[in-house]
Amino acid sequence: MPSFGPGRAAGRAFSLAVVLGLALSVGAASATPTEPLAADVSDHLVGVTAGFTGRDLLLYGATGGEGDVVVVVSGPRRPVGVRRKERWMGIWVNGPPTVVPDVPTYYAVVSNRPLDEIVSAEERRRQGIGIDALAHTAAQSADPGAVAALIGVKQDEGLYSETVGLSFLGGSLFRGTLHFPVNVPLGAFRSKVYLVDQGAVVRAQEMSVEIRRAGLSHLLFSFADDHRVLYGILTVLGSALVGWLTNLVFKKVRWS
Numbered sequence: 001m002p003s004f005g006p007g008r009a010a011g012r013a014f015s016l017a018v019v020l021g022l023a024l025s026v027g028a029a030s031a032t033p034t035e036p037l038a039a040d041v042s043d044h045l046v047g048v049t050a051g052f053t054g055r056d057l058l059l060y061g062a063t064g065g066e067g068d069v070v071v072v073v074s075g076p077r078r079p080v081g082v083r084r085k086e087r088w089m090g091i092w093v094n095g096p097p098t099v100v101p102d103v104p105t106y107y108a109v110v111s112n113r114p115l116d117e118i119v120s121a122e123e124r125r126r127q128g129i130g131i132d133a134l135a136h137t138a139a140q141s142a143d144p145g146a147v148a149a150l151i152g153v154k155q156d157e158g159l160y161s162e163t164v165g166l167s168f169l170g171g172s173l174f175r176g177t178l179h180f181p182v183n184v185p186l187g188a189f190r191s192k193v194y195l196v197d198q199g200a201v202v203r204a205q206e207m208s209v210e211i212r213r214a215g216l217s218h219l220l221f222s223f224a225d226d227h228r229v230l231y232g233i234l235t236v237l238g239s240a241l242v243g244w245l246t247n248l249v250f251k252k253v254r255w256s
Contacts, residue, residue, distance in 0.1 A: 036064025047214025075106030
């Protein structure tokens with residue numbers, strides 16, 4: 001039988017205590033139906049180091065009544081250019097870019113059941129829930145073909161996803177995992193938790209997660225950004241030193 005160390009046991013106990021605390025707070029608030037939803041994540045700051053391979057965050061919370069839960073995580077928004085392949089003189093080349101303005105660099109939806117079983121299509125578009133709703137909004141200001149191509153690329157890269165990854169623990173407690181892949185962009189991420197009842201959103205709560213460089217990579221990036229000229233000089237000198245040492249080693253090997 002596997003055994004668990006005290007650190008892991010303490011972590012599980014802490015998560016359970018937090019979830020129970022959320023349940024108690026929701027239960028107290030249900031008397032005044034202004035806060036029937038409470039949720040949080042295990043960490044609001046994700047550090048990206050040289051050995052970063054992705055990160056999973058624990059999402060936990062409780063509801064004050066019946067309903068389903070949908071979580072939407074959206075990364076920094078920026079315009080993205082999409083190039084279409086065109087045939088020119090018998091060969092395929094990239095055509096001029098079509099810009100899709102103001103789209104999230106990362107978009108993930110996690111729910112306890114498939115979206116089409118929880119939220120109506122009209123409500124998804126109105127609330128901006130799901131990849132279909134994202135595509136519909138983006139197509140209002142860009143070529144629909146370019147939008148579809150962009151979403152396909154993002155899905156292949158693991159940056160756009162819809163998963164059934166939440167589970168209820170009893171009547172009102174829920175938990176799940178938010179996954180950030182190795183190629184996740186840096187910046188501020190907005191997480192929105194929706195409580196859905198009978199196909200419509202009845203409550204919503206926002207959270208934030210920041211993903212930024214940490215450790216040595218953060219120091220190097222900051223130094224290069226703050227002292228660009230000096231960084232360039234040091235890079236050239238470092239390359240010259242490596243080349244000189246390599247040449248010296250080969251000379252010794254050749255004459256030995």
